[in-house]
Amino acid sequence: xxxxxxxxxxxxxxxxEPPTAGDPPAGRSRTGLWVKTAPFVKPAGGGFRxxxxxxxxxxxxxxxxxxxxxxxxxxxxxxxxxxxxxxxxNHNGGASNxxxxxxxxxxxxxxxxxxxxxxxxxxxxxxxxxGFKYQRxxxxxxATPLTSRQIxxxxxxxxxxxxxxxxxxxxxxxxxxxxxRSIGALLCIPVATIGxxxxxxxxxxxxxxxxDEGSSFASIFRFVVTPMxxxxxxxxxxxxxxxxxxxxxWISPLWHATELSRWVALGPLRxxxxxxxxxxxxxxxxxxxxxxxAVIGVRLxxxxxxxxxxx
Amino acid sequence: MIHAHALTKSxxxxxxxxxxxFAVARGESFGFLGPNGAGKSSTMRxxxxxxxxxxxxxxxxxxxxxxxxxVIRSRLGVVPQQDNLDMELTVWENLYVYGRYFxxxxxxxxxxxxxxxxxxxxTERARxxxxxxxxxxxxxxxxxxxxxxxxxxxxxxxxxxxLDPQAxxxxxxRLYRLKHQGVTLVLTTHYMDEAEQLCxxxxxxxxxxxxAEGSPAELIARHASxxxxxxxxxxxxxxxxxxxxxxxxxxSEVLADRVLLYVSDGEKAVRxxxxxxLRPVSSLVRRASLEDVFLTLxxxxxxx
Numbered sequence: 001x002x003x004x005x006x007x008x009x010x011x012x013x014x015x016x017e018p019p020t021a022g023d024p025p026a027g028r029s030r031t032g033l034w035v036k037t038a039p040f041v042k043p044a045g046g047g048f049r050x051x052x053x054x055x056x057x058x059x060x061x062x063x064x065x066x067x068x069x070x071x072x073x074x075x076x077x078x079x080x081x082x083x084x085x086x087x088x089x090n091h092n093g094g095a096s097n098x099x100x101x102x103x104x105x106x107x108x109x110x111x112x113x114x115x116x117x118x119x120x121x122x123x124x125x126x127x128x129x130x131g132f133k134y135q136r137x138x139x140x141x142x143a144t145p146l147t148s149r150q151i152x153x154x155x156x157x158x159x160x161x162x163x164x165x166x167x168x169x170x171x172x173x174x175x176x177x178x179x180x181r182s183i184g185a186l187l188c189i190p191v192a193t194i195g196x197x198x199x200x201x202x203x204x205x206x207x208x209x210x211x212d213e214g215s216s217f218a219s220i221f222r223f224v225v226t227p228m229x230x231x232x233x234x235x236x237x238x239x240x241x242x243x244x245x246x247x248x249x250w251i252s253p254l255w256h257a258t259e260l261s262r263w264v265a266l267g268p269l270r271x272x273x274x275x276x277x278x279x280x281x282x283x284x285x286x287x288x289x290x291x292x293x294a295v296i297g298v299r300l301x302x303x304x305x306x307x308x309x310x311x
Numbered sequence: 312m313i314h315a316h317a318l319t320k321s322x323x324x325x326x327x328x329x330x331x332x333f334a335v336a337r338g339e340s341f342g343f344l345g346p347n348g349a350g351k352s353s354t355m356r357x358x359x360x361x362x363x364x365x366x367x368x369x370x371x372x373x374x375x376x377x378x379x380x381x382v383i384r385s386r387l388g389v390v391p392q393q394d395n396l397d398m399e400l401t402v403w404e405n406l407y408v409y410g411r412y413f414x415x416x417x418x419x420x421x422x423x424x425x426x427x428x429x430x431x432x433x434t435e436r437a438r439x440x441x442x443x444x445x446x447x448x449x450x451x452x453x454x455x456x457x458x459x460x461x462x463x464x465x466x467x468x469x470x471x472x473x474l475d476p477q478a479x480x481x482x483x484x485r486l487y488r489l490k491h492q493g494v495t496l497v498l499t500t501h502y503m504d505e506a507e508q509l510c511x512x513x514x515x516x517x518x519x520x521x522x523a524e525g526s527p528a529e530l531i532a533r534h535a536s537x538x539x540x541x542x543x544x545x546x547x548x549x550x551x552x553x554x555x556x557x558x559x560x561x562x563s564e565v566l567a568d569r570v571l572l573y574v575s576d577g578e579k580a581v582r583x584x585x586x587x588x589l590r591p592v593s594s595l596v597r598r599a600s601l602e603d604v605f606l607t608l609x610x611x612x613x614x615x
Contacts, residue, residue: 032492042414
């Protein structure tokens with residue numbers, strides 16, 4: 001048999017309990033097998049380190065595909081919109097109106113928009129299908145010392161890591177297209193990440209609650225994500241829209257993220273237009289409009305995970 | 312190892328487990344038997360320290376699951392009703408990741424995984440993804456996984472439901488070995504043969520309550536007669552015939568195709584039926600089984 005180096009063994013069984021008929025034969029573990037793991041088991045479990053191991057093992061097989069799409073999508077968008085559409089815009093007075101080239105104008109917004117899409121993707125199917133419904137991964141985790149709180153918190157952490165990674169890749173591509181204009185652009189990463197979490201964490205709580213998504217996830221993509229993408233000032237300043245329509249921007253996390261993203265990336269350039277300029281007060285309001293829903297979303301997620309796993 | 316007193320679980324207005332008492336001793340193999348919806352799985356999830364107790368007391372390994380959930384779970388092995396393996400991961404990765412959840416370091420896990428793969432007869436499939444494995448293999452992997460932390464109690468919720476007879480027998484063989492090694496087993500099942508094979512002691516649950524408790528042999532002695540005579544009178548006649556022979560048995564039952572007489576001496580009962588001038592199309596005498604106890608206690612009507 002392949003196993004057993006009995007020298008790795010420590011003290012068997014719980015100390016202090018009198019031996020009974022149920023005791024394993026000498027030298028064996030409690031299950032009658034040779035290799036003892038009981039001495040290594042941590043009563044509080046493996047925590048985030050173990051969950052990180054799972055996430056890396058589970059996601060590494062998608063690494064190539066996901067890296068490829070994370071590289072190709074920004075290249076396609078920046079080519080089509082930044083270079084193609086941007087060329088038309090710039091030659092028709094757009095550049096002077098905006099105070100900068102169109103590519104520089106949309107790049108910070110596209111980083112924020114992509115981050116939100118990644119966040120929505122992470123907060124829907126992987127949680128309901130993988131975690132609770134079909135593979136039931138979260139139930140497997142919860143049968144070990146890991147708590148619902150740790151599982152929920154890690155789910156949000158891993159989501160955050162993936163959102164930030166995709167924003168970082170996007171920025172690198174932006175730089176390759178010559179859209180990187182100030183060191184402040186680096187702050188687009190945390191801004192885009194918070195923006196994505198403002199939508200993704202309440203959505204994660206929803207995914208942990210529903211039994212059967214029906215058409216709700218498809219509807220979220222169709223009626224929330226896509227319109228948000230179109231009307232949050234990504235491609236044009238929302239001042240181009242009718243007054244009554246602009247009100248909608250206030251409930252769009254993408255608009256707040258876009259405003260902040262342009263502020264950190266383009267603000268230091270002091271453009272001739274008002275693009276990228278925000279008063280500190282307004283910047284704080286935008287930030288709060290993202291942080292508050294994100295914090296509420298995290299709390300809701302912790303709660304809904306606890307309820308679902310306790311069933 | 313496990314003590315439950317007036318243990319209750321409610322979901323909203325529905326009481327799934329209704330004030331049950333039981334205790335499981337170390338090294339014992341204890342079964343919960345009952346139809347679907349009897350409250351077996353709810354009880355198991357409370358013992359697994361994941362589902363909070365609504366009322367009553369529950370102590371697992373001397374601890375309160377409401378306070379020491381993680382500590383209790385670190386010493387349990389759980390085989391859930393529905394496999395929750397990670398289909399995208401390999402067999403080896405499933406065991407490795409699960410071991411990490413218990414905080415077991417890699418150097419201790421490697422030899423353990425080799426041993427468990429051997430135990431579950433999955434060594435050749437170690438590098439394969441779980442998805443294409445057969446139902447029996449997946450189940451064996453789930454059992455191997457539940458042993459990764461050398462559990463003091465192994466909880467098995469319907470371990471062989473949905474498997475073909477060969478796969479069930481392989482699994483029983485593995486579970487029997489564990490039982491023989493002194494592992495405390497707690498299992499739920501609705502298969503009588505499984506209960507008779509694996510359980511030292513069991514409780515029959517129905518509608519959230521315990522209907523009977525004892526060893527398989529005790530339960531048969533207490534709740535069924537020694538033998539059962541099965542008489543077939545032909546379609547449409549069983550009802551009428553049953554009325555004429557019911558007095559021959561301790562208890563009788565009419566089914567669509569046959570009449571059951573619960574008696575101490577089956578041959579004698581059949582002879583007496585014939586003496587009354589009745590001629591069943593066929594007759595069969597058999598020993599009473601746990602299945603008769605089960606149907607007597609929980610009824611024949613289908614629960615969905």
